Amino acid sequence: MIHEVDEALRTMFRTDALTGGQVVVVFDAPTRDWAAKVNAPTVNLYLYDIREDMRRRERGLLNEYDEQGTVVARRRPPRYFKLSYLITAWTRRPEDEHRLLSSLLSCLLRYEALPADQLTGTLGEIGVSVPMTVALPPPEDRSFADVWSALGGELKPSLDLVVSVPVTESPVYPASPPVGEEGVQLGFGEMPPDQSSAGAPTQRMPNGTHLPVYGTRRGGIASRVAEERPE
Template structure:
C-alpha cells in the first residue's frame, strides 16, 4: 500500500504538475547530508516520516451482506491511517528551488483528494476517497530545526502532506440474520430519592416514545446534475474529545440519492466526499416534535462545488 502511494504521488507530480522525469528527479529517500551532497539535478524529495491512525474517522460499524445460506456476512470497515510526508525541493539556486516548491504546492492543493486517474496498484480498490491535507499548521511535524539537526543537514523550506489511506484488516464474520429490532427513544422516567436528587430510569414516559428518524437527500453539482458514488457519513457528538460516526458510510445511487435509517434525534455533521473534490461538511439537527406528532423524514440536499 505504501509503495503504491509513493508511486501515486510520483505520478501526480509527473502528470498533473508537468514535471518531466528527464529533467526533474523524484525521490523518497531520507534527505540526509550524505544524500543531498551528490544531488546535481533538480529534485523533489518526499520523505515519509510518520504513520498513525486517524481516530476522528474511525468507523465502528460493519458492512452487511446477506448470504445464500441464510446467514449474514459482516465485514469490518477499514481503519483510516494518516501517512505524513515532508516535501522539499533541491536545486542549484534558491530562485529555482522556490519556483519548484511553489509548483508542487499548487498541484497538491488543486488535486485534493487524489484523483482516481492517477491511483496506482491497491489504491484503485479502496473504499474511501483518498483525502489529503496540505501545508496545515497543526500537523505532526512541529520542530523543523530539531528534525534537520537529526539528519545533520541544513534547514530548508518544506511542505507538509498528510494522506489518509484505508487499512483493511480483512476481519469477516458470519452470523444469523436478525429479522426484527425495536428501538425506543423519548423522555425517560425520572426517579427522585429522599434527598431530592433525580435519576433517569431505563424506561420511557408513557406516550412520549419517538421512533428513530429517517434521513435522506440528494448530492448534486452546481448545475443540478446528480453525483453517484459520493460517500456520505453522519458524524455525531464527540466522545472523549473525538467525534464519532453514526451508522455506516452510505454511497449515493445513480441518481445521487442517499438514505440513513434509524437515526436518533440529535445534532450531527453530514460529511460528503466526492472523488477529486474537497469534503463538504453540513451541520444539521434532527429534532423530536411535540407529544402525539409523528416524526418527519428529514431531507438534506448537498451541492458540491466542482473543481475545474
C-alpha cells in the same frame, strides 16, 4: 498500501506539476550525505511519520452482500492512517527550488484527495477516497525543525503533505443463514436416554412429590445440591 500512495504521488507530480522538466522524484531521507550526492534537479518526498487518524475511526460492522443482496459476512470499517511527507526541492539555485515548490503547491491545492484514476492496487479496488492536506501547522508534539535535526541536515524550505489512507485489513465474520418467509420451525421429539427424567436428579416439592430438575448433569453442582437436599 504505502507504496501505492508513493506511486500515486509520483504520477500526479510528473503528469501535472513537473511536465516538460527533467526533474527526478525520490523518496529518500534528505540527510547531509544524501544532499551531497544530488547532481540533478530533484523533488524529494520523505515519509517521516505514520499514525492513525482517530477522527475518522468508525465503530460497528459493515455488511458484505452476495449477488442476491443477502448479507453473507460482516467486517470492521476501514481505519485511516496519516502518512506525513516532507517535500523538498533540490537544485543548484534557491530561486529554482522555490519555483519547483510553487508548482508543487499549486498542484496539491487543486486536489482534496488523490486522483481516483491514479490509484492502483488495493487503493484502486476498494473505491474509497484518499484525502490529503498540505501546508497545515504541524501537531504540537513535533516540529519540522525537529525532523531536520533528526536527519542531521540544515533547515530547508519544505511542504508538509499529509495523506489519510484507508486500510481495510480486518477479520471477516460470517453471517448466519437468513430467515425465510416460512420463519422459524420448531419440532418436538424424545429426549436421549441419558437426559430423560428417569436419570435426572429430583427435588422434593412442598406437597411431598419429587419432580426432576432439568438442565443439569448428574454429578454437577445443581445435581449434588438436589441430591444432598434433605427430605
